Amino acid sequence: MVTAGPGGGKTSAVRGWTRARPDHPVAWLTWADDATLIEESCQALGAPAGWIRTAGLATELAAAVSRPIILVIDEVERIEPGTPGARLLEEFCHHGGDDLHLVLISRSAVPFPIQRLRGLGHVFQVSAEQLAFTPAETRSLSSIVLGSDDLAEEVHELTKGWPVAVRLTLSWLSGLPLSDRSKRIAATPLFDYLVEEVVKDEHEEFLRTTARLPWFTDELCQAMGISVSREELRALAAQHILITPCDQGYVVSTLAREFMGDVGRVPVAAHWYESHGFVREALAVCDEPGHRVAMIERWHASLLAEGHAAELVRACVAVPEKSRTCAVDLAEGQARQVQGDWAGALECLRHVDATDPAVAWRMGMIYYQRGDYKAALSTFELAGGFDSSAFPLPSSDRAMLLAWSASARWLVGESVEATQLAEQALAMATLCQDERAAACAHTALAMVTHDAGDGAGSERHSALALAAAESSGDLLLSARVLANRAASRAEEARYEEAIADSDLSAQRADLVGAPVQTAIALHNRAEALMGLGRLDEALADFRRARDIFSRVGSDKLGHPLAGLGKVYLERGELMHARISFENSLKHAEQLQNAHLTQTALAGLARVHAVDDPALAVQLAERAVAAGGGSSRVDALLAAGWVWAETGDRTKAGAYARSAHEAAVSRRDRAKMAEALELSAFTVAESPGERADLLASAAETWAQIGSPVDIARNAFARARLNGSGLDEAEQELRRAGIRGPHSSGAGLLRATTLLDHDAVRFCVLGGVRLSRCGSAVEWQSRKARDLLTWLACQRGRTVAREAAMEILWPGEEPASCSNRLSVALSTVRSVLDPQRKFGPGEFVRADKYSIQLVGLRTDVEEFLSAAAEALASEDEDLLVAAEARYTGDVCEDSPYAEWLEPLREEARAVHQALLRLLASLAEEADDPDRAVRYLLRLLERDAYDEAAHLDLVRTLTGARRHGEARRRYRLYAEAMRELDVEPAPLSLT
Numbered sequence: 001m002v003t004a005g006p007g008g009g010k011t012s013a014v015r016g017w018t019r020a021r022p023d024h025p026v027a028w029l030t031w032a033d034d035a036t037l038i039e040e041s042c043q044a045l046g047a048p049a050g051w052i053r054t055a056g057l058a059t060e061l062a063a064a065v066s067r068p069i070i071l072v073i074d075e076v077e078r079i080e081p082g083t084p085g086a087r088l089l090e091e092f093c094h095h096g097g098d099d100l101h102l103v104l105i106s107r108s109a110v111p112f113p114i115q116r117l118r119g120l121g122h123v124f125q126v127s128a129e130q131l132a133f134t135p136a137e138t139r140s141l142s143s144i145v146l147g148s149d150d151l152a153e154e155v156h157e158l159t160k161g162w163p164v165a166v167r168l169t170l171s172w173l174s175g176l177p178l179s180d181r182s183k184r185i186a187a188t189p190l191f192d193y194l195v196e197e198v199v200k201d202e203h204e205e206f207l208r209t210t211a212r213l214p215w216f217t218d219e220l221c222q223a224m225g226i227s228v229s230r231e232e233l234r235a236l237a238a239q240h241i242l243i244t245p246c247d248q249g250y251v252v253s254t255l256a257r258e259f260m261g262d263v264g265r266v267p268v269a270a271h272w273y274e275s276h277g278f279v280r281e282a283l284a285v286c287d288e289p290g291h292r293v294a295m296i297e298r299w300h301a302s303l304l305a306e307g308h309a310a311e312l313v314r315a316c317v318a319v320p321e322k323s324r325t326c327a328v329d330l331a332e333g334q335a336r337q338v339q340g341d342w343a344g345a346l347e348c349l350r351h352v353d354a355t356d357p358a359v360a361w362r363m364g365m366i367y368y369q370r371g372d373y374k375a376a377l378s379t380f381e382l383a384g385g386f387d388s389s390a391f392p393l394p395s396s397d398r399a400m401l402l403a404w405s406a407s408a409r410w411l412v413g414e415s416v417e418a419t420q421l422a423e424q425a426l427a428m429a430t431l432c433q434d435e436r437a438a439a440c441a442h443t444a445l446a447m448v449t450h451d452a453g454d455g456a457g458s459e460r461h462s463a464l465a466l467a468a469a470e471s472s473g474d475l476l477l478s479a480r481v482l483a484n485r486a487a488s489r490a491e492e493a494r495y496e497e498a499i500a501d502s503d504l505s506a507q508r509a510d511l512v513g514a515p516v517q518t519a520i521a522l523h524n525r526a527e528a529l530m531g532l533g534r535l536d537e538a539l540a541d542f543r544r545a546r547d548i549f550s551r552v553g554s555d556k557l558g559h560p561l562a563g564l565g566k567v568y569l570e571r572g573e574l575m576h577a578r579i580s581f582e583n584s585l586k587h588a589e590q591l592q593n594a595h596l597t598q599t600a601l602a603g604l605a606r607v608h609a610v611d612d613p614a615l616a617v618q619l620a621e622r623a624v625a626a627g628g629g630s631s632r633v634d635a636l637l638a639a640g641w642v643w644a645e646t647g648d649r650t651k652a653g654a655y656a657r658s659a660h661e662a663a664v665s666r667r668d669r670a671k672m673a674e675a676l677e678l679s680a681f682t683v684a685e686s687p688g689e690r691a692d693l694l695a696s697a698a699e700t701w702a703q704i705g706s707p708v709d710i711a712r713n714a715f716a717r718a719r720l721n722g723s724g725l726d727e728a729e730q731e732l733r734r735a736g737i738r739g740p741h742s743s744g745a746g747l748l749r750a751t752t753l754l755d756h757d758a759v760r761f762c763v764l765g766g767v768r769l770s771r772c773g774s775a776v777e778w779q780s781r782k783a784r785d786l787l788t789w790l791a792c793q794r795g796r797t798v799a800r801e802a803a804m805e806i807l808w809p810g811e812e813p814a815s816c817s818n819r820l821s822v823a824l825s826t827v828r829s830v831l832d833p834q835r836k837f838g839p840g841e842f843v844r845a846d847k848y849s850i851q852l853v854g855l856r857t858d859v860e861e862f863l864s865a866a867a868e869a870l871a872s873e874d875e876d877l878l879v880a881a882e883a884r885y886t887g888d889v890c891e892d893s894p895y896a897e898w899l900e901p902l903r904e905e906a907r908a909v910h911q912a913l914l915r916l917l918a919s920l921a922e923e924a925d926d927p928d929r930a931v932r933y934l935l936r937l938l939e940r941d942a943y944d945e946a947a948h949l950d951l952v953r954t955l956t957g958a959r960r961h962g963e964a965r966r967r968y969r970l971y972a973e974a975m976r977e978l979d980v981e982p983a984p985l986s987l988t
Contacts, residue, residue: 001114002105004128009163010105010801011244013131014072021070024101030074030251037085037285039071039308044071045100068099072454074104086111094984095968115980122984132161145170151181203242210243210250211257213269214281217249223272267291278306283315283357289323300331316348325353326352333387334362341954342366344555353384358397363405368404369516371555373591375409380405386421396437399428403440411445413594413627419448439468439477443484450488453665458488479508479517486524488533488964493704494667503962516556519548523560529672530567533638533708534833534928535736536935539567544970558587558596566601570708572742575766575886578607598623598631599638602638609645609745611768611777616642616745624655627726633662633671641745652682670709674747677713681750690720710746711735719751733883736932742886763791765887765904769830776830782807782819783826788845788890792902806898824850831855853937859889859906866909870916878917882933887908911937918950927958943974 018026022542027044029037029781038136050201079085090112092102105108117123133141142152151173157823159165173181208225210216218230233250236243270291273282278300286292290768296315316332331421333348349363355636367376380386383637386405410418434824442465450458462485469478482505491499502525509517524543531536545562565580568907581603588596601623609616620642623635639656656678663671680693701709718728719740740748742765760770767788769776780785789806790798804816807823824845831842844851862884869877890896914933923930931954937947948971955964972982 001108001123001127002107002131004131005107005162006130007436010072010129011379013126014103018070018072018758022064024068024070026070026072026075028072028247030246036311037079038088041071044973045069047543056268060223066100066743070101070103072103072105075106075111076104077108081109081111083111083176086912088135090982091257091972093122093971094972094982095965105306107568116981117984120984130304131163133159133163133166134386137161138166139168142170145174146181154182156483187673189311202663203236207252208243209266211252212285213251213266214284214495215248215251220249220269220272224266244708266267270295280311286315289320292319293323293325294329296331297325297327300327300334304334309339313339325352325394327883328368329341330359337362337366337499342370354379357383357395359383359403361397361401364401364408365404368558369554370410371549371557371587371593371620372592373408375413376408377405380408386417394428394431396429396432396434397432399425399432399437400440402428403437403444406444407447410451411595412592415448415451416792417443422448435468436474436477437470438475439465439472439481441465442468446484446488448479450491455488455492456665459485462488465728467474475508476514476517479505479514479521482508483517483520483524486521486528490524490528491670492502493531493666493706495528495531495705498531499525502528507962515548515552516554519545519554519556519560522548526563526567528561529541530563530708531704531706533706533711533735534932535567535708536932536939537572539564539939542567555587555591558584558591558593558600558868561587562596563602565600565607569603569738569744571886572738573765574607574610574742574744575601575887575891577744581607594627595631596637601626602631602634605638605642606744606746609642613646617644617646633666633675634660634669637671637674637678638680638745640675641749644682644750645745649682656682669700669704670706671696673709673713675702677716677747687720691717693750694720708735708737712737715740716747716751729878733879736885738883759855761787761791762786762859762886763890764875764885765863767894770900771810778830780823780826783823783830784961786820787827787830787852788825788893789898790850791855791857792889792899793852794902795852797849799849800845800847803850858884858886858903862905863909866913870909870912873916873920875917875920878913882910882917885913907940911940915947918947922950923955927954927960930954931958943978945971945980945983948974 001012004010018024018028026820027041027733029040029044072088076089079089089104089110090101091827092100093112093114094117096102109631111344112125117161118125133156134155136637138156138159138161139152142149142155147237155166155169155173159169166957186577206221206228209224209226218233220226221228221233233243237245237250246252250533254970256447264286267288270282270288271758272494273279273285274295279295279302283292283295286295292315296312296319302314303309311333312361314337316328316335319328329348330974333345333352336342336345336348346368349359352359353359360379364376365380367373367379380401383401386409386478402421406418406421407423409415409421422441426438426441426445429441439727441459446458446465464706465481466478466485469481482501483580484506486498486501489495489501502521506521506525509515520540523547526538526545529535530542542560542563546557546564548554549560551556561580561584565577565584568574568577568580581600584596585604588600601619605616605620605623607618617639620635620639624632624639628637640652640659643649643652643655656675659678660672663675674697676693676697680697682688684690684693694713696712698710698717701713701887711728711734715725715728715732718725737743737748740751742762745750759776762768762770767784768789769784770779770796784805785807788805800817800820801813804811804813804820808816808819814891824843828843840856842853844853862881865877867882869881871907885906889901889906893899914937918930918933921927921933931951934954935953937944938951941947948967952964952968953972954965955961975982
């Protein structure tokens with residue numbers, strides 16, 4: 001870090017330092033704005049042309065650096081804190097790797113905290129005092145310029161060694177007679193006067209003309225009518241006072257620019273830049289509205305293709321309202337859409353003809369990406385997007401309109417219409433020889449053929465779409481194709497391939513700055529991770545996708561919400577699952593998205609099977625009736641399990657058969673296996689047949705390689721044959737599943753229906769009471785609250801007045817006594833409806849106190865198991881104890897203060913279990929398990945810095961560098977929210 005005031009010699013010192021290191025390539029950047037800094041950083045570090053940058057850029061660039069390089073950023077003081085440019089530099093500092101050496105030149109402190117880096121010795125700072133000339137250096141320079149060092153001491157005293165002041169003073173003195181020098185130097189206290197003396201009349205016009213140019217050459221100067229030769233420019237640049245050299249030519253120095261003040265732009269320069277292919281520079285200096293509009297119309301497509309959306313937006317905004325044309329509106333709309341500014345893009349596009357296919361497909365695509373499919377369909381239809389006969393002549397824009405219309409029709413469940421439109425789009429794209437339109441058409445055909453069960457056809461269309469997208473050079477389109485193929489492959493249980501496609505899709509989406517596509521890729525990756533049993537990683541990706549959709553205002557938010565619901569359902573966290581599915585259903589119904597509606601309804605049906613079987617049946621039937629396609633098998637399976645819960649084996653068996661047939665037709669091996677498991681409990685006529693069906697399903701799960709489903713199937717078989725149950729339960733918990741008592745409708749839930757355990761009361765997660773595996777319906781909320789409060793007292797005797805204050809706060813105890821007695825009676829009848837035991841079996845009460853006895857709760861079981869496990873550090877006991885934690889105490893009552901002591905105790909014990917399990921997994925060199933437990937820690941506390949850094953270190957050690965970089969970015973974001981400086985990656 002080189003810090004000094006203006007004219008402090010910062011730039012000259014660094015240039016001399018870099019020239020002394022010829023073996024290290026140097027990239028030198030002078031900040032102009034965020035977009036320019038980001039773009040030039042990419043070019044300097046070897047990024048492909050056309051990238052648009054995102055928050056994760058620094059880590060991607062650092063990873064791509066293959067040899068040591070020095071990156072110099074000048075004028076850092078102009079970067080505002082919190083801007084994309086500041087975040088990029090901060091990422092470079094913390095995550096730049098060993099080969100990237102960063103030099104920051106600034107007049108003031110850098111716009112982000114570096115205390116930790118400084119404390120670790122990662123910052124070398126050069127200050128103004130160190131840059132100042134020493135007396136000896138001033139004498140040496142005086143001898144060179146003046147021919148003697150007679151005045152060197154006075155010059156040094158006057159300038160305090162300030163490099164530019166020394167240079168200016170000596171330069172000014174050299175033009176004076178020897179006899180006047182000593183007299184005149186005493187009368188020269190003002191630096192401005194020195195500058196005025198140096199800026200001669202012959203320089204002033206030249207400087208005023210070039211001061212605000214991005215850069216200039218002698219050829220450009222000649223075009224602007226400035227008579228200056230190449231040799232004169234070299235001589236001026238050698239002084240390092242008025243102008244300095246840059247890669248393209250020369251730039252006016254900061255001091256000279258400030259001295260010249262605000263100067264106008266030069267129209268000739270804009271034409272010269274454009275004629276030589278420097279369009280961005282031309283737009284930056286152009287002041288003629290007509291020329292600016294002409295440039296936008298000529299160059300907007302290439303600017304977008306090269307990744308200069310920000311510059312294009314600035315150029316369009318600078319066009320006066322009276323000079324704007326439809327082409328300018330369309331260019332700005334496209335640029336804003338690439339940046340993720342949908343509202344701004346739509347505002348621009350609304351000014352143009354919405355019936356024009358070129359406008360309509362872009363507007364509709366924005367609605368489509370937002371998840372507003374109704375608006376997308378209306379926009380497409382208005383421009384004739386549902387009928388190719390509306391277009392007498394084929395064109396690329398018309399082909400794109402048909403292709404996007406096909407995708408939108410597919411999403412609302414109109415597969416036949418979608419197929420017809422996609423085929424028409426492909427035919428028109430072929431006629432036009434447009435690769436982008438062909439890629440969009442093949443993408444739509446891949447989706448509809450996959451829905452029809454033609455896996456080979458879907459794979460073929462995906463391959464053709466990807467080839468066309470890559471041939472066109474459209475990274476965003478190729479990201480979309482890869483994400484769609486990932487979704488199809490995940491459904492076919494090709495999880496590793498799906499993850500690879502999703503990773504590549506996310507990477508390309510990041511490169512073009514497309515947050516929606518990044519979120520889609522994360523969502524599809526999470527689906528594949530679920531299939532591999534990596535539930536905690538899936539949960540993290542679903543959450544990240546949800547956060548991105550929420551931040552950009554996309555209605556696609558319902559998809560990751562449904563994904564979260566599925567993970568919570570797998571893990572046995574039913575309250576969280578219900579909330580996620582309910583929120584997802586709201587989005588699905590609002591958007592008329594048949595696929596998402598089926599998924600959310602099926603998930604809710606499974607959740608409600610535990611506490612309201614009648615409602616679960618209604619939800620499942622609605623899911624089945626919602627339509628066909630990829631989510632129908634989910635709906636059929638949910639309906640089968642829910643009907644099995646009610647005891648209607650006939651209906652459940654019919655759904656099992658239908659689900660199996662549908663899964664086979666779609667080549668969905670995972671759903672085929674689950675259909676076999678459903679058949680084992682609904683169709684099988686004998687224990688032997690049931691065992692055979694479960695064994696067949698186990699073979700499929702083994703082929704797929706899903707540890708969660710393998711463990712679940714093994715537990716069901718062990719439960720039925722009565723052997724190996726303890727080992728099966730351990731494997732179930734190792735897979736991340738809490739246990740059968742916490743499961744929604746499905747295989748594990750079916751095994752609990754065979755269990756006739758006594759009453760069970762749970763407060764971890766939501767409050768629930770079950771008897772013989774079935775939920776108990778409460779007739780009195782006060783009785784439920786009373787039992788919950790007593791359970792949280794953990795067997796302690798409590799005063800009746802205390803109970804009254806909890807149930808009826810602020811009321812007189814005398815008026816509440818009878819109500820408390822009624823509530824106690826209700827609790828006893830719920831716990832012992834057949835009155836098999838005496839009144840003191842579960843609740844003991846007298847005139848003064850109450851005590852809950854003989855009723856073990858899940859929180860007590862968890863704390864007891866955790867204490868034993870932590871004391872022994874036995875991994876099996878730790879895993880079993882952690883699996884008992886199904887959520888915080890009474891999450892459905894978040895604001896009850898009397899719950900806080902027990903809630904905090906249980907939460908702290910759970911975190912201790914997770915930390916120890918992660919540590920043991922690291923010691924055993926099992927990074928996958930360590931990652932799982934660290935992600936659970938972060939799920940409970942997103943600001944746990946130690947867990948963040950341990951996770952990054954673990955992923956790095958496992959050579960999962962892409963994931964490590966993503967997790968580090970999330971860590972840095974979390975720390976910034978707390979105004980805490982992130983630790984550099986080397987700490988891990």
